[in-house]
Amino acid sequence: MNQTTSTEMDAQGRDDRMETPAATSPLVEEPKAARTSLLKLVLTASAVVGLVFGIYLWQDLAELVRGWLMLLLPPWFRLPLQASAWFLVVVALAPVLRRRPTHVGRWTVPAKLWNDLDRAASWALGGGLAAVLTATAVVLFAGWLPHYLVWPWWTDTGYFALTAQAWEAGILPYRDLFDFNFPGPTYLHWMLGKVFGWGHTMPFQAFDAALIVGLGFVLTAWSRKHFGGATPGLVGYLAVLVYYMSQNYSMVGQRDWHAPLFVVFALLMLETWNGPRVSIGSGLLFALALSIRPYPVVLAPALLAALDENARPEGGSWKSTARGAAWWSVVVGAGLIAAVAPVVLAGVADDFIYWFKFAWYGSGYDQHGTGLRNLSGEFLGPLKNFAGFAVFAGLLAMTVKDRPHRRLALTWLLAFLGVLLYKPLSPQAHFYLDHPAALVWCIGLATVTGWIWTAPSLVPTFRALLVATIVLHAHPWHTDYWIPRASVVALSDLIVGRQPIQRPPGCMGALDAVGSSPFVWDDYSRTLDYLRNQTGPQTRVGAFFRNNPFPAVNAPVGRLPLFPSPGGILWLRFAAPGLEAPFAEALEKADDAVVVWTPGVNPEPRVRLPGLEAIVRSRYEPEARFGKIEIWRRKAEPAERSEPIASESRGG
Numbered sequence: 001m002n003q004t005t006s007t008e009m010d011a012q013g014r015d016d017r018m019e020t021p022a023a024t025s026p027l028v029e030e031p032k033a034a035r036t037s038l039l040k041l042v043l044t045a046s047a048v049v050g051l052v053f054g055i056y057l058w059q060d061l062a063e064l065v066r067g068w069l070m071l072l073l074p075p076w077f078r079l080p081l082q083a084s085a086w087f088l089v090v091v092a093l094a095p096v097l098r099r100r101p102t103h104v105g106r107w108t109v110p111a112k113l114w115n116d117l118d119r120a121a122s123w124a125l126g127g128g129l130a131a132v133l134t135a136t137a138v139v140l141f142a143g144w145l146p147h148y149l150v151w152p153w154w155t156d157t158g159y160f161a162l163t164a165q166a167w168e169a170g171i172l173p174y175r176d177l178f179d180f181n182f183p184g185p186t187y188l189h190w191m192l193g194k195v196f197g198w199g200h201t202m203p204f205q206a207f208d209a210a211l212i213v214g215l216g217f218v219l220t221a222w223s224r225k226h227f228g229g230a231t232p233g234l235v236g237y238l239a240v241l242v243y244y245m246s247q248n249y250s251m252v253g254q255r256d257w258h259a260p261l262f263v264v265f266a267l268l269m270l271e272t273w274n275g276p277r278v279s280i281g282s283g284l285l286f287a288l289a290l291s292i293r294p295y296p297v298v299l300a301p302a303l304l305a306a307l308d309e310n311a312r313p314e315g316g317s318w319k320s321t322a323r324g325a326a327w328w329s330v331v332v333g334a335g336l337i338a339a340v341a342p343v344v345l346a347g348v349a350d351d352f353i354y355w356f357k358f359a360w361y362g363s364g365y366d367q368h369g370t371g372l373r374n375l376s377g378e379f380l381g382p383l384k385n386f387a388g389f390a391v392f393a394g395l396l397a398m399t400v401k402d403r404p405h406r407r408l409a410l411t412w413l414l415a416f417l418g419v420l421l422y423k424p425l426s427p428q429a430h431f432y433l434d435h436p437a438a439l440v441w442c443i444g445l446a447t448v449t450g451w452i453w454t455a456p457s458l459v460p461t462f463r464a465l466l467v468a469t470i471v472l473h474a475h476p477w478h479t480d481y482w483i484p485r486a487s488v489v490a491l492s493d494l495i496v497g498r499q500p501i502q503r504p505p506g507c508m509g510a511l512d513a514v515g516s517s518p519f520v521w522d523d524y525s526r527t528l529d530y531l532r533n534q535t536g537p538q539t540r541v542g543a544f545f546r547n548n549p550f551p552a553v554n555a556p557v558g559r560l561p562l563f564p565s566p567g568g569i570l571w572l573r574f575a576a577p578g579l580e581a582p583f584a585e586a587l588e589k590a591d592d593a594v595v596v597w598t599p600g601v602n603p604e605p606r607v608r609l610p611g612l613e614a615i616v617r618s619r620y621e622p623e624a625r626f627g628k629i630e631i632w633r634r635k636a637e638p639a640e641r642s643e644p645i646a647s648e649s650r651g652g
Contacts, residue, residue, distance in 0.1 A: 087390075090469045097462040121464035125229075125453075129467065133234035137216065137241055140479065144245045146487035149205045149494060151506040152524070154250045155570060157204065158552025162566040164190035165198045167346075169560055174343070174351035178565040178582075180359040180575065183343055183352075184291035185255055199532070199558025202494075208253045211261060212244060218265060219446065222272045226408055227450035235471055236446025243438050245479035249506035250549065251432050255292045260419070260436035262289040263299045264443060267415065270306035271408060276327075278310065283328045287335025295422050295436075302415035309407050358575050359427055365575050366427040378423045382416075382437040387474055391441055392416055394448035402451050412447050415440045428574075445474055481505050499525050510549040518547055518601040523627030527596065530624055530631065531557040540593040542586075543568040544616065546603030553596050562586055562593050573607045580611060587615045593634045595620050601628055 100114050153161070163173050163186045173179050173186065189204070196203040216237045223233025244252070251257075266282035266289075286303060289296040304325060311324030343349050359365045367373050382388045395416060398409030419440045423433040452458065452466050486505050493500045503512055503521035511521040531541060531553065542562030543553040550570055554561050564582045565571035572580060587595075595616050603609075620632035 087469060087473060090465060093465070094458070094462050097465070098459050117461045121461040124464040124468065125231075125460055127229070127231075129464070129471075130229065130231045130234055133231065133238055133471070137234070137238060140238075140241050140245060140482055141213075143482045143484040143487055144479070145209055146494065147483060147490035147504055148209065148252070148481070148506065149202050150490045150500045151201075151205060151249045151252070151504045152511070153201050153204075153552045153556055154253075155550050155552050155567070156250075156255075157253055158555035159566045160185035161189040161193070161198075161204070161555035162561055164193055165555065165558065166560055166566065168193065168198075171560065172346055172348050172351075173566075174348040174355055176564065177561070178355060178571055178576070178579075179567075180352075180355040180357075181255075182291055182293060184288060184293075184339065185258075187291070187339075187342070197558070199556060201556055204253060208258075211258070212240070215240065215261070215265070218268045218272070219443075222268045223446065223450065225272050226405060227454050229453065231467065232446050232450035232453050235449045235467070235474070236442045236444075238471070239442040239445055239474060240439065242479055243442065245481050248481070248508065249504075249510070251435075252506070254432040254435065256295070256422075256430070256432050257435045257439075259289040259292040259296045260299070260422070260439050262286070262292075263296050263303070264439060267299075267302060267306045267411065268443075270303070270310040271411065274310060279307075279324065279328050280331050282306075283331030284335045287332050287339060290332075290336060291339035295425050298418035298421045298425070299415055300418075302411050302418055305407070305411040305414050309411060314407070361427065363427070364577070367429060368427065373424075373429055375424045378429060379420050381423075381434070382420060382441060387445075388437075388441060391444040391448055394451065395444055398448065398451050402455075404454075405447070405451060409447060409451070412440070412444050416444055445470070499529060507549075511551065517549060518598055518628045519549070519551055520627050523629050524551055526626045527629045527631065528553070528557050530626070531559060531594070531596070534624070535559060535594060536592070538592055540590055542590075542593060542595045544595050544597035544612070545569065546607040546609065547598065547601055548604070562590055562595070569607055569609070572609065573604075577606065580609065583612055584615055587612065587619060590634055594623070595632045597630060597632070598628045599630055 097117075102109050102111070160181070163177060163179060166177055167173055167186065168190065171177060173183070188207070192200075192203045192207065216234075219233040219237045220230045221233075223230050227233075244257075262285045266285040269278050269282045269285075282303070286296070307325050307328055308321045312318065312320045340349070343352055357363060361368060368375075383392060392413075395409050395413040399406050399413060402409060419436040422436045423429060426433050449467055449470055452463055452470070455463065458466070483505050486502075489502060490500065490504070507521065510517055511519050511524055535541065535557075537558070539559060540562035541554050541557070541559040543550075545551065545553075546569060550568075553559075554566075554568075561568065563569070563571075563586055567575075569583075572583065587593075597616065599613075599617075616632060619635055621635050622630055623633040624631040
């Protein structure tokens with residue numbers, strides 16, 4: 001039986017070997033190739049689907065991991081109050097890392113530990129940490145930028161965009177439209193409107209984001225020049241991103257972000273490059289900042305210090321600084337003349353001065369002396385937390401201890417002291433007036449990090465550990481509006497070119513009918529669509545909202561204002577509460593006009609305006625309704641109109 005079995009097996013083996021050539025025939029290869037192609041197609045499709053869903057679910061996964069870490073890490077590491085203690089513990093390790101002991105009590109420290117620490121420090125100092133920070137910045141942008149581009153406009157942004165469109169239509173600012181703001185933001189929106197058309201919100205957000213991207217490149221170049229590497233600049237830049245990506249739609253794109261940002265660009269330019277073009281560029285940037293707000297003048301001492309850095313070598317003659325400052329001052333003066341020229345040439349300079357008095361100290365708009373302001377608290381606010389005080393103390397120490405970077409530190413110390421005055425100077429204590437202090441703090445953080453990064457008295461291991469500690473504790477590592485899922489949804493809206501179906505994250509809490517807000521995103525979005533499609537370019541639109549957040553209506557749809565102020569009813573709420581007559585006259589005289597309001601909502605006490613409401617109810621009739629928002633059109637009845645609204649007096 002065994003012999004028979006062996007013979008059969010040999011025969012079977014011969015049969016298998018004989019059949020082997022047939023396995024390579026084209027008839028067999030073709031199904032295999034088809035299966036391989038199908039497998040590749042399935043794997044590719046799975047990878048694409050996995051990537052899309054991975055990005056879509058990344059926020060949930062990140063929050064889950066973050067939650068686990070918060071449970072695992074001890075309180076002395078993760079709580080803000082104990083962050084300073086952790087920082088001091090790291091500082092206390094300096095002698096240990098310098099001496100590199102082989103024994104600590106009875107415990108033997110293996111030499112491999114020190115070698116591993118040296119390798120890690122060499123990797124971090126050699127560019128590894130810079131690569132990590134760069135990748136982090138890219139990830140932050142990817143999860144924020146797409147949905148930021150579809151955010152609605154806050155009323156301030158719509159204010160300046162509407163002023164620009166009205167000016168282009170022959171309705172003069174300061175005369176036909178009551179306004180006391182500096183003209184810089186209006187110029188920006190005029191240029192964007194001329195290039196991209198009126199009624200488009202995305203170009204402004206794209207411009208704002210481009211400024212932040214540009215800051216990253218400039219900070220990196222600045223860091224390489226002064227500290228021999230990109231890491232210190234990237235530490236400061238990441239702080240900027242974490243801060244700005246935590247601001248909602250009422251805080252982004254504000255004048256008090258752009259104005260100090262232009263000054264920061266001017267400072268970094270003077271400290272990074274040389275030549276007449278740098279002086280011209282920095283001078284024009286400072287003039288541009290002053291055309292937006294007057295408060296950046298508090299940064300003038302820092303600019304003079306940066307000019308000294310640029311013009312005079314260490315120990316050189318002060319004459320070089322004097323010549324450079326004189327030339328730079330001429331450039332600033334020329335920039336300011338160019339900024340006010342359109343206002344002067346339009347013949348409305350006296351009107352601007354007239355309205356500017358409404359916002360000057362002692363006016364009804366000014367909160368100084370009303371008991372509503374805590375000026376000492378506003379001045380010392382940036383120094384009341386550990387991070388702010390640590391950066392301030394670090395800059396102060398650098399001016400004494402760090403001779404190679406002493407002048408650099410002095411410039412940013414002066415900038416830090418200057419921005420402490422920024423908010424107290426304003427007649428109103430708006431939240432966005434904290435932007436300048438936050439921005440300068442970020443650059444100060446980069447400067448102090450650069451000192452640690454290059455300190456020759458510190459061993460490389462300790463330098464790397466200290467910088468890593470700064471990165472971990474100086475940034476909250478959580479931004480309110482880093483939402484990859486929303487960015488994926490926004491990309492589809494951008495590709496299709498439609499109004500976002502879902503409420504963008506930036507207006508969370510303002511356009512979702514929570515708290516005191518009567519507005520819902522879907523209702524607001526449909527209102528804008530209706531105004532775009534059912535009103536003509538000549539139709540005047542009056543935003544008669546009398547509740548927070550007073551959403552912008554005119555500028556997002558490209559329709560001229562009915563009321564004689566780009567701020568609409570907000571002008572009566574803040575600037576001139578008793579100036580209702582010109583608004584009533586505009587309502588009476590209009591023929592092709594609509595009013596957008598919420599008649600079924602109880603208005604805020606300061607803007608009840610019963611006289612204006614009576615005119616709307618008698619002269620206008622309901623045409624469309626979206627939730628609580630209603631659109632009323634001017635009744636088809638003869639209305640006397642002696643002159644166009646564009647020629648009305650300033651009401652003063």
